[in-house]
Amino acid sequence: MSQTVQNQSIANTGASEPMIEAIGLSKFYGSFAAARDVSFAINKGEVAAFLGPNGAGKSTTMKLLTGYLAPSEGYARVAGYNMATERLKGADSLGYLPENGPLYPDMTPRSLLTFFGNLRGMTQAKLDERIAAVIKTCNLEAVIGKPIGKLSKGYRQRVGMAQALLHNPDVLILDEPTAGLDPNQIREVRKMIRELGETKTILLSTHILQEVEAMCNRVVFINEGRLVFDGTPQELALEDHNLDNRFQALTVAG
Numbered sequence: 123m124s125q126t127v128q129n130q131s132i133a134n135t136g137a138s139e140p141m142i143e144a145i146g147l148s149k150f151y152g153s154f155a156a157a158r159d160v161s162f163a164i165n166k167g168e169v170a171a172f173l174g175p176n177g178a179g180k181s182t183t184m185k186l187l188t189g190y191l192a193p194s195e196g197y198a199r200v201a202g203y204n205m206a207t208e209r210l211k212g213a214d215s216l217g218y219l220p221e222n223g224p225l226y227p228d229m230t231p232r233s234l235l236t237f238f239g240n241l242r243g244m245t246q247a248k249l250d251e252r253i254a255a256v257i258k259t260c261n262l263e264a265v266i267g268k269p270i271g272k273l274s275k276g277y278r279q280r281v282g283m284a285q286a287l288l289h290n291p292d293v294l295i296l297d298e299p300t301a302g303l304d305p306n307q308i309r310e311v312r313k314m315i316r317e318l319g320e321t322k323t324i325l326l327s328t329h330i331l332q333e334v335e336a337m338c339n340r341v342v343f344i345n346e347g348r349l350v351f352d353g354t355p356q357e358l359a360l361e362d363h364n365l366d367n368r369f370q371a372l373t374v375a376g
């Protein structure tokens with residue numbers, strides 16, 4: 123597989139305040155590198171796709187960025203805070219949708235949101251206000267009192283989004299937000315992300331190329347744990363005329 127950085131051009135969207143930074147991030151499991159010296163910066167206002175085939179290291183890198191996993195080398199910054207030494211401050215600005223969504227099947231969406239709000243030290247008044255807001259944003263009215271384990275995949279994903287949005291963070295890191303959803307649910311989640319992207323900086327992982335064109339103004343591409351492209355969707359498509367061809371070119375042996 124190609125292991126060279128084939129395009130390091132940085133997207134120029136006019137914004138320049140870095141909100142999500144990977145600085146030489148590596149994660150080793152024994153001698154296997156799930157992420158290897160990954161560096162990029164997502165600027166304020168950007169909606170960035172984190173692209174790569176299965177097993178490329180997207181979830182690992184996202185966990186390193188959010189501070190859920192300790193890097194073997196390098197460090198991450200969110201909203202300017204080092205996630206190794208200032209994680210709580212960084213977490214105030216960060217909402218994270220993990221790849222498997224909410225893992226508390228016996229809780230209801232309301233009890234889950236209350237639990238996370240309490241963990242974040244929200245006052246009851248603030249919590250009531252924010253729960254009402256995320257129920258609306260994520261369309262959770264119909265299921266707010268039902269056990270999460272009994273909800274459809276689409277609703278579980280929305281509960282995960284509600285949890286990520288609860289403290290109204292400026293930065294969102296979303297691990298495959300549309301995975302396993304039906305076409306209607308995918309359309310709804312994409313619409314929600316587009317709307318959120320008007321006010322927030324977002325990094326979302328996907329291997330669906332239409333998602334890039336539908337939602338993103340920036341692409342970071344990794345393969346076998348290494349950064350292989352960093353630029354705009356237009357730059358990604360340019361060399362091989364379309365995104366499908368380019369995805370293949372960046373991931374096949376070469």
Ligand SMILES: Nc1ncnc2c1ncn2[C@@H]1O[C@H](COP(=O)(O)OP(=O)(O)OP(=O)(O)O)[C@@H](O)[C@H]1O
Binds near residue numbers: 155174178179181329
């Ligand atoms: N705890 C672990 N121990 C050993 N290997 C791991 C561990 N976690 C992840 N890996 C390996 O690291 C590589 C990257 O995994 P990761 O889940 O980050 O990929 P991904 O790009 O998110 O893939 P997908 O699109 O399938 O979710 C994979 O080969 C995976 O098997």
